[in-house]
Amino acid sequence: MHLWVELDGMRYEVDALSPLELAQPLNFYGDQPQAFGLGRAQARAVEGGDFVGDVRRGGSVNCEAIELIxxxxxxxxxxxxxxxxxxxxxxxxxxxxxxxxxxxxVATRSLAESGDSSEGKSSPDDRVICTSELRASLARAEVAPAFRRAIVIATSGEGAAAPLRDYSGKNPAFLTAEALAWLLEQGCEHLLIDLPSIDREDDGGTTPAHRAYFELDAEVGPSDAGRRRTITELIDVPEAAVEGPYLLSLRFARFMLDASPSRPILYRARPDTETP
Structure with a gap:
């Protein structure tokens, strides 16, 4: 199945049969991604009276209660x-x-080397995602401005992401103040990153990147634009997802909470040179 979309007066062909999964699998009984020293996500069979939610233990169905953050x-x-x-x-x-x-x-750099700054707690040796790396990648991607509504960041180098990793106490890379401002300048409404947070693991409790992204004022609350924005963290960007334009399906549970497990999927968009 192929789709055709029009953006900024240009038509693009989208192969809906070649999805690129960004969500990491969450195995409640095996390896799983973790961060912030929160321990493991857990699942257990529901039990009550004569009922046990495990077919292997004689139950009629599998029914599990899960605990996750x-x-x-x-x-x-x-x-x-x-x-x-x-x-x-x-x-x-x-x-x-x-x-x-x-x-x-983008490749991570040390904060000192990047030429950028951090508004929160930081060290010159911290690994960061900086403005110059983002600018260079966007230039290579060669996308129309319309494709900057959602920006997917894949990291490499020291402090970068690794699938199914426990990041607790590892001080992974984070966004500099200038990098965050640059993303907003591009019109980013949905930011996706393969690290556990856009802020430093120990930011002193100030969350400067989050506050800047959501335009949160301590007195009046977030801006209208900030209310509509999302951040998706701990994704896994496959090698097949090269720099360039895509369409993003961002699906998650309709939790009336501040966050939800999610399953973002990318579909490559290519300029359409023929009329279907």
Whole structure:
């Protein structure tokens, strides 16, 4: 099945049969991604009276209760409700079936080397995602501005992402203040990253990148634009997802909470040179 979409007066062909999964698998009984020292996500058979929710133990069905913390247990999407006093539910966000997106691949640098800065707690040796790397990747991607609504960041180098990793206490890379401002300048409404947070693991409790992205004012709350934005963290960007334009399906449970486990999927978009 092929789709054709029109953006900024140009037509693009989308191969809907070649999806690129960005979600990491969450195996409740095996290896799983973790962060912030929150321990493992767990599942157990429901039991009550004569009922046991495990066919292997004689039950008629499998029925499990799960315990997970979206922010530390795998791929998840969050909204401004993550950092605001107002409970803005993530389940009301990103309702579009497909969102124009661009994949950017960046190498981490030390904060001192990057020439950028951090508004929170930091060290010159911290590994960061900086403006110069993002700019260079966007230039290589060669996408129309319409594709910058969703920006997918894949990292490499020291402090970068690794599938099914436990990041707790590892001080993984994070976004500099200038990099975050640059993303907003591009019109980013949905930010996806393969690290556990856009902020430093220990940021002193200030979450500067989150607050800047959601445009959260301590007195008046988030901006209208900030209320509509999402951040998806702990994704896994496959090698097949080269720099360039895509359509993003961003699906997650309709939880009336600040965050939800999610399953983002990319579909490559190519300029259409023929009329279907």
């Amino acid at each position: 979206p922010h530390g247990h795998g791929t998840h999407t969050e909204g401004v409700g993550h950092i605001s006093a107002e409970r803005v539910p993530v389940g009301e966000l990103a309702s579009e079936a497909l969102i124009p997106a661009v994949v950017l691949r």
